[in-house]
Amino acid sequence: MSASNRTVTLDVITPLVAHELERVVHVRFDSGDGSRGVLPGHERATAYVREGAVTIRTLPSPRDNKDLSPRESFVATDGGTLVIGPDRLVLLTSWAAVAGDLAELAAVVRTRTAHRERLETAARTLRARHETALRRALVRLEREVSW
Known part of the structure; x- marks a missing residue:
């Protein structure tokens, strides 16, 4: 299985800005009923995302770095909706900030x-x-x- 088949793209969309994170291998967030995680190939679904930090694990580009271990980054959000697909995730929120x-x-x-x-x-x-x-x-x- 190639790296592209084991990753998804995460779009974080707010009314003012959109962020695209590529080569995502795992997303963890708090929902109304506890903590949830999403992996590439997940069934289509929607989920409520509570206000707070969303943890994102991405693979670095092989041409940029010899170390291919996943990296963590974070998105702070006011809460919102995560639309889940097998190869793309979309986080719709009123505000978000992405940080390393x-x-x-x-x-x-x-x-x-x-x-x-x-x-x-x-x-x-x-x-x-x-x-x-x-x-x-x-x-x-x-x-x-x-x-």
Whole structure:
């Protein structure tokens, strides 16, 4: 069996970007009912992917490296759906980041989390300002109507 018959392609698709990982030999992810794994040649199926890290094992290209042992990489995701086919996997998610190791992935997730927190704080501040302005406008309107 050739390497191409023992591997699949994984497409990670978000609304903003698509990543393609080739020569994938194993994918492990958390689902609603536990941890699951997918190997090349898997029957067609769909699976729910929980928020967190997806572990991907790939074979390096023989022309790039003499060491042909599988390499691990990781995808952080907000959760989504994995469409499984015998030679192609498609992960549909609202957000994803691909990294070569967990430390790199953790740094990306921390940066994203900090950015989201800043946006949420700004949104709460803006909402409070708008609510205050609305209350003031209603008070002015009541004063004008009551005269």
